[in-house]
Amino acid sequence: MNKVLLVDDEIYILKALERLLRRAGYQVLTAENAELALQILATTPCQVVISDYRMPDMNGSALLKQINKQYPQLVCMILSGYADFNAVIDLLNAGVAFRFLQKPWDDTQLLIEVEHAFHRYKSKRAEHIRTQFLISSPEPLLEVCDRGLVLRSNSAAQQILQLSAAELMGASLAQLFPDLCQDKAERFLASEQALLVVTRKARDYEFVMQKADQEAKLIKLQLLDELPPLVDSTVNLPLVLNQTELIQEIDNLLYSEDIFAVVSLQLRDFNLMADIIGIQEAENVFETVADALLKSVAGHGRLAYLANEQFVIVFPNITSESAVHQKILDVLHHIDGRQLVRGKMIQLGFTVAYAMAPEDGRAGKAILNNVLLTSRLNSKGRLDFFMRYSASLTANRKQHLQMSEALYHAIERDEFTLVFQPKWDVATQRITGAEVLLRWFNPNFGNISPAVFIPIAEQDGQIVELGNWVLKRSFQYLAAWQRQGLPVLPLAINMSVLQLQKPDFIANTLQALHQHGIVPSLVQLEVTETAVMENLDNSTQQLAALRHAGFSLAIDDFGTGYSSLAYLTRLPVDTLKVDRSLIIDLDGNLSTQTMLQNIIRMAHDLQQKVVVEGVETAEQLHILAQLGCDQAQGFLLSKPLNESDYLELLSVNASDH
The missing domain is CATH 3.30.450.20 (PAS domain)
Incomplete structure (x- = not known):
């Protein structure tokens, strides 16, 4: 809903404007001074701000300049007497103020200007979204x-x-x-x-x-057709179709109206193989594969080579998918998957994708494009899985884009909520705090798992804005609990590496803490092991600065990334959070228990605590206690809870002890 924040120290003006804008369908927030306005903006997304110019303490000019610095997408307008017009000209010229609205105002004209302001906001917001795409x-x-x-x-x-x-x-x-x-x-x-x-x-x-x-x-x-220099300069494939000839071949078969198959075979990890055995030897292997493919399709189809070690075979007169699978197996049977080169055994593998024509396309380019799209989507799939093109693949791609677009508007549409998963002291069974988890409900998509939308946000650039919202919303909860005299335990908040890389992240986070009256010790910031290792030196500096500011720090998803643990001695972290995947067979596998015991011992030697995620059985919890684990979280202890249920659990847990 369109939200307007009104700022004026004269109550009767606030009330009159509020009535006018509410009748026009806007959601209206009011503030009697600049300080209160900034507090509102810290917790409630708005699109348009209308401020008086003459106010005590901080006038409208200073307020709008600060809003423009902190929230550059907001559209601000000055409402004041005409005598102040010359004083706000600099604000208008600098783009800090969008319009000057004169007191006393004409209702119709003011509503027109407010409508223009919302159009301006949408324009700025759209440009910001596109900029984030371009940057990220x-x-x-x-x-x-x-x-x-x-x-x-x-x-x-x-x-x-x-x-x-x-x-x-x-x-x-x-x-x-x-x-x-x-x-x-x-x-x-x-x-x-x-x-x-x-x-x-x-x-x-x-x-x-x-x-x-x-x-x-x-x-x-x-x-689609960039040839690697290695292949372009040295490999001679005179009997193999190029891309133009391949499309013509497919179009000819489409004209005959026969059913046929187009199959993509992409040789995996060719560059890695070249690094291992050398470029010349890799060229020889490639030519051997191409020769084997030519022999295997002779008399049964036509072979084409496109680029990036990607071959395409056209099999005419194919009437069923099972026949396509058999043809593919026959082709792969002719290729020796294991190659001994310079004493090194090289294992060859192919990503396989196919389309059935004319069902999967009515033109040569369209069918080829569909096969290549399917091959890219199957690039990390099992070697024995042959993926057929489906229109749903394009639909999924479109859904990804739609979901990405929806993410950019989800905050201002109040579609996000926070839940809290308690963390328990293994020895005392007392709650020591909670991890903050983000939940998203969208009217079009319903409830969307973080496993789906977080990777999209990281890929398309929304993750920084989401992360900042989670931080501020968490601070708001902590401040409210403090004011109400409720138990306040530390909250663990996940942090994106993109947030960590922002030069103003620490300053902005500390400012938000100060606005809510929260001390940094009530916040533990979590960053994943993989994210830290992307730029270890920079991460170490940023984490050190955060710890110096008073935050507790944790490495999340520990154990899923790097086999070398030497980096832990360099990181200024307080806690290791062991990923749930490491304890799945904890109660029945002695090796898992030994590994976890070594992790706990190592962490304790570095003065770090260990939290184990995903605890689901009493036996797992019992073993963790024996191994000296500090804290645990998981469905055995508590599922993620909304605010009221979390506070109730804290109260019950405190009374039990």
């Missing part, structure tokens, strides 16, 4: 307008197109991709079509609509 995404992205002109690009797009940001800015898609006429480009941008294949300098690119709004669209580029 490793994929090549072009931001274009409805007419197909490039507005901005990220470095990955500049690299893949071999053009600078200046060269791309203002260029049309039709200029960049000559086979894409202006009309076709505009139809693609205006439609909900998810994919489009275009050509530039004899290379095919896949367009994927990453994000679309009224002002601009983000298009992701996927290069």
Whole structure:
């Protein structure tokens, strides 16, 4: 819902404006001074702020400047007498204030200006979202307008197109991709079509609509036919079709209206193999594989080579999926999966994907694109799994984009809630605090698991905003419990590595703590082992600064990442949280018990506590107590609880002791 914050030290003005805006359908918050306004904004998302200019302590100019610094997407307006107009000109020119509203106001005109302010907010918000995509995404992205002109690009797009940001800015898609006429480009941008294949300098690119709004669209580029220098320069495959010939072959079969199959075989980990055995030897292995594939399909189909060690086979006259599977098995049978090279045994593996025509496409490019999409989605799948293209794959891709878009608006739509999973002292059975967990309910998608939306947020750039919201909301809970005289135990809050890398993260977090009257010792910040190891030196410095500020620190998901534990001696952390995957067979596996005992001993030697997650049986808890584990959490002890249930459990646990 559209929210307006009104700030004025004259109560009768606040009441009059509140009545006017509520009747117009806005949700209205009021503050009688600047300090109260900042407190409201720290806990409640708003889109528009209307402030008086003349106020005691902090005037409207100082307030709006601070709001603009902390919440740059908010749209602020000054409401004051005309005598103050000259004083606010600098605010208007600097973009700090969007409009000057004159007292006394005309109701109709004021509502028009407020409506314009919300349009401005949506525009700024959309631009912020696109900017986050451009900054955070490793994929090549072009931001274009409805007419197909490039507005901005990220470095990955500049690299893949071999053009600078200046060269791309203002260029049309039709200029960049000559086979894409202006009309076709505009139809693609205006439609909900998810994919489009275009050509530039004899290379095919896949367009994927990453994000679309009224002002601009983000298009992701996927290069489909880039040949590795290794293969391009040395491998001679005269009897193998290239991409253009392959598409023509598929189109010819489609014209005959026969049922046939298109199969992708991509050799896995070729670059790693080249690193192990050397480039020349890897070339020899590749040529051996290509020769074996040629012999295996002779008389049964046509073989093509595209790029990145990806072969495609067209099998005509295939009437069933079981027949396709048998053909694939026959082909793979001709390839010796184990190669002895320079005394090293190399294991070859293929990612296999296929499509049935004409059911899975009505044009050569479309079928090939569908097979390549399926191959990418199956790139980490089992070697013995042959994935067929399904329209649902494209639907899932579209759903990912829709969910990503919904994430950007979920905070202002109050779709997130927090729950608390208690942590228990293993020896005393007392609650020592809780881990804060994020939950999301979206009207279109329903309840969405964090295992689904957190990776999307990390990939598409929303994770920093989500993380900051969780911190501030947690501080709000702690402050409320303190005011009510309730038990206040530390909260453990998950922190993204992207948050940790922000230079102003520590200062902003401390400021938020101060606003809520919370001491840092009531907060434990958790960061995953993998995230820390992405940049160990930088992480060590940031964690040291956080610990110096008074926060407790924990390594989350310990045991899922790195086999070398030497890095622990460098990290200024207080707690290791052992991942649940390490204790699944704790009660029946002596090796697991020994491993966990060594982890606990090592942590205690480093003056660190150990928390074990995912405790589900009494026997697991008993063994953890014997091993000297400090704390535990899991469904045996308590599931994640809402605020009231958590406070009730704290009360019961305190009375039992």
